[in-house]
């Protein structure tokens with residue numbers, strides 16, 4: 200029998216204490232949902248979406264039904280930031296939007312606004328709406344001071360975001376200067392246009408995930424391919440309506456999403472037009488429209504809840520999903536050795552594409568679904584995510600059993616948690632993964648997955664060192680490649696040499712060894728490859744910010760890759776030591792504000808010349824690199840107090856030249 204659950208489905212009135220809480224089973228489900236929602240959000244905002252938006256929305260809706268006041272629902276975005284980037288606080292928090300998914304819900308929202316406005320004098324809400332495309336990208340706040348771009352911060356959890364100014368400054372649509380003086384915070388969305396995706400990242404399928412990845416690349420590579428469009432400005436008293444706000448943004452030189460003013464019926468008409476034709480013709484992805492009460496005065500009266508305005512709503516396109524039949528289940532070995540099940544289904548048309556493969560995520564999921572060949576399933580596809588099997592609609596065949604051997608190399612598979620893995624180091628899938636990681640870490644973005652796959656299949660690549668032995672002919676002879684592409688790809692690999700020690704270590708792709716971790720090691724004094732390799736696990740674990748798990752992974756990883764590393768060194772791929780060698784040896788540098796070159800490039804410049812880059816202004820700091828050396832920012836002031844020299848990028852170049860000349864004489 201179920202326990203009495205007096206307030207199970209309702210918020211508990213704040214004044215009541217004690218009594219019987221929801222039953223344990225329900226509590227457990229609520230906790231599970233909340234945890235999963237947070238996990239999916241963290242992956243999603245980092246650009247590694249795990250499940251479809253439709254499935255995510257269903258889980259969030261279930262949580263809302265069970266516990267409408269759960270704190271997770273009141274949060275915005277995710278606070279699990281991967282902070283290679285400095286965290287920064289928004290002066291005015293950035294929010295999100297409530298959503299509606301059909302006409303009835305939109306009408307209900309209008310009625311609710313009308314009800315809340317009550318006696319407040321106003322034109323009927325249904326006759327004075329503003330509507331704009333809802334861009335499917337990454338929210339960003341861009342700050343201008345006296346007409347100059349000074350800062351760009353991601354939404355993060357609404358209050359704290361990441362300061363990615365150096366990258367945003369290089370994106371299309373972000374003017375370095377505007378004519379509006381004073382302090383201005385504009386808000387927009389970072390997107391990757393479909394034409395840019397096609398031209399520069401032909402292997403990529405999700406513009407949203409790619410834009411998220413590029414925005415946060417520490418070396419700034421590819422940021423110039425992104426575009427920012429703007430739709431909001433924080434607290435600007437003179438602007439009376441949304442319509443005027445968009446015009447004003449455009450007058451200042453910002454691009455806005457397409458927008459219109461009209462009645463509720465106009466909005467619904469437009470929504471249908473977008474669904475049938477307009478959306479498909481755009482050069483960027485949108486996941487709905489945003490509908491606003493046009494008057495900003497009325498929006499203020501309506502206020503907001505949990506950083507979601509009551510006077511605006513996301514009118515989302517329904518998630519396309521269709522039923523199909525499973526013809527086979529494939530088990531693909533991925534680059535990390537993870538074996539992913541894929542359902543091969545009878546072809547169905549979804550959002551303009553014919554779908555035949557749908558992800559099943561992992562072995563545990565197949566078991567949970569109880570999925571087998573012959574089953575009827577619901578396949579969904581939401582712009583950016585690969586098609587996914589949502590659920591088994593009707594069972595026909597016996598549940599599938601996961602394989603015990605790798606489909607690529609026939610090696611035995613091992614089970615780890617929800618996943619099954621191939622651990623055979625000479626498995627072609629794993630080789631591809633390691634090469635891919637190397638290419639990614641050194642920032643050779645010309646290279647795509649397909650090229651790596653072709654070269655591995657042709658036997659030209661077995662380990663990273665082989666990248667440096669490739670001949671133009673090896674690439675030019677491949678199907679659909681030519682000499683021009685080949686030269687470009689090889690030049691790019693060569694142009695990254697010499698690699699700094701942190702980049703070299705990251706490129707190895709050892710578990711838990713991100714660039715930031717590698718930098719920690721180096722600044723803790725393990726500043727040559729020999730020292731890193733000789734370090735004991737306990738020594739590494741003692742480095743603040745590193746910890747026992749990473750230390751164990753690093754020592755294990757370095758040992759396992761010993762021969763490969765030896766071969767790299769013997770082959771001349773020796774990482775540059777960042778210690779006392781080079782013209783900048785013994786000196787420390789810190790960057791602030793946006794520069795003319797990507798931050799990663801500048802860091803590489805300093806490190807490959809023997810200098811050390813610090814994350815913040817400390818007493819130890821010798822040089823602060825800043826665009827305006829007379830700046831009065833807090834960083835600049837602090838630097839002056841410590842006697843740190845403030846220099847521009849140009850002066851940094853000169854410093855290197857001078858010291859190099861002095862060293863040579």
Ligand SMILES: NC(=O)c1ccc[n+]([C@@H]2O[C@H](COP(=O)([O-])OP(=O)(O)OC[C@H]3O[C@@H](n4cnc5c(N)ncnc54)[C@H](O)[C@@H]3O)[C@@H](O)[C@H]2O)c1
Nearest residue numbers: 239240243250251252255295296331332333334338430489
């Ligand atoms: N698949 C997953 O694992 C997963 C995880 C978390 C969230 N999501 C998806 O993310 C969404 C919820 O996230 P959210 O909080 O970022 O909200 P949201 O994306 O639904 O809406 C708010 C955001 O819309 C953006 N926006 C774009 N154009 C706009 C315009 N013209 N005017 C105003 N804002 C505009 C702004 O960045 C704003 O912050 C849902 O669609 C959900 O399905 C998916």
Ligand SMILES: [Zn+2]
Nearest residue numbers: 605608621626
């Ligand atoms: Zn294998």
